[in-house]
Amino acid sequence: MTSETTSAPNFIRNQISEEIEAGRQGKIVTRFPPEPNGFLHIGHAKSICLNFGLAEQFGGDCHLRFDDTNPAKEEQAYIDAIKEDVSWLGYEWAGDVRFASDYFETLYEWAQHLIREGKAYVDDLSPEEMREYRGTLTEAGTPSPYRERSVEENLNLLERMRVGEFAEGEKVLRAKIDMAAPNINLRDPILYRIRHASHHQTGDTWKIYPSYDFTHGQSDALEGVTHSVCTLEFEDHRPLYEWFLDNLPVPAKPRQIEFARLNLNYTLTSKRKLKLLVDENIVDGWDDPRLPTLSGMRRRGYTPASIRKFCEMIGVTRADGGLVDIAMLYHAIRSDLEDNAPRAMCVLKPLKVVLTNVAEDFAETYRVAGHPAREDMGVREIPFGREIYIDRDDFMEEPPKKFFRLAPGKEVRLRNSYVIRCDEVIKDEAGEVSELRCSVDFDTLGKNPEGRKVKGVIHWVSAAQAVPMEVRLYDNLFTVEQPDKDKDADFLEHLNPESLTVVQAMGEPSLADAAPESRFQFERVGYFCADRHACRDGTLVFNRTVGLKDGWAKAQKKG
């Protein structure tokens, strides 16, 4: 890897390190707890790298646990995709994949336990009434008229809720804590809701499902999680998390620690909004390379190492509000591919050039390093002949002063080959340049022409052996830094109509059998990845991962 300091502050790592040094902490256990209601995105990567990273650094375990309490929105397909993404990032969960639904029976017993202790009751208020009774930030709530039901009645009603005797919304089970608590989460929070839905793990066993709050901490406790790391929006839930641990016969007492979530500019990190883009066919599925999903980033050409490096660079703090510059993510992948991607020449906008002083049957081949600094990447063979393609952008009929590429009467070097001069410009009926006639200076292979300065070097491919391919060029999916900043506006208004451009390109022969997901630097152009779907079917399609210019590194240097 291109070396540079990558450590950013990580207060959770520091804290655990201190606990261990002081002898206050044995083996640590963390967990990554996704809800299987969508694909993972770059925000989740921050949480994955943090949780799995901590376990790795301190010789502990990290569990993968699906927080599957909402059957209506969850699917097996999401479970499979999430497992694949976590593995792809390079992490191994300890033991089997776990599910909160594995604990439904225990949670139910614990609900009965709370009822027996006089700490939970079945409520018949409608959702609207419940909202009214809850009070506000400045006013205490009002106790529900059902709050004083007897233990027997509550146990009986809960059992009947469980087997489906009541309709959805007719009753809920609530904790009996404090309707005047300043923290609204403690005003008799809901423990169970009635849902007549089939669950991907438990089938039709349950007609009631536990709430997130009643599930999460207890699942942590059952698994022996020591540090329950979550994002800041759960800070206000911590007193409730602790209330359950204090009032239930749990086998362990995990600690909840909150950190600031990742927000990236030009990027949406909300599963719900990403799902909308997918469902409305605005993008090409969950792994569209324009999406910040891990599977989209994978298809685009990101490496697991680059994502892990990015997560290390952004650090972990409690301070919220910051918007991370996506240029930093581009920097992370660029520096990985700079060191690890083989080079190739590919012309994105082919313009035919006939080299008039090269014979029809002239053929030679250059042996060129696969990577300038990596002998292990071997050599590739680049054929040369009378007809070649160069990029349209490397030619200008009326060039400005500092244009050092090809122009009428001007010279340029073909990378790894000769210096050529443009003698003639041929146009089609519409007046578009359709071909160039150039001549080769045969004295210039591997050396500079005597007495003449040729500043420009351009890439090219030999027309006879060039491989045609589709190249997909991606730009940000949104035109503004925070597409969902205004909660009342439609984030779709900020979609970038030019987020995808498809071109028919010509590549050097070494690209002909690029394996799906293999990555290259197309010299002078950028980094590209063979599409994992198309290339499997034998069609050559490359996705642009990122361009060559590193805006982030440049900004760092300027300070």
Ligand code: ATP
């Ligand atoms: P979304 O808002 O995209 O639906 P979520 O929090 O509802 O995300 P979960 O599946 O519950 O999705 O998330 C699993 C874990 O990932 C949680 O611990 C959550 O805090 C964390 N996480 C989600 N988004 C981010 C983010 N942007 N930055 C850091 N961690 C995140």
Ligand code: MG
């Ligand atoms: Mg969540």
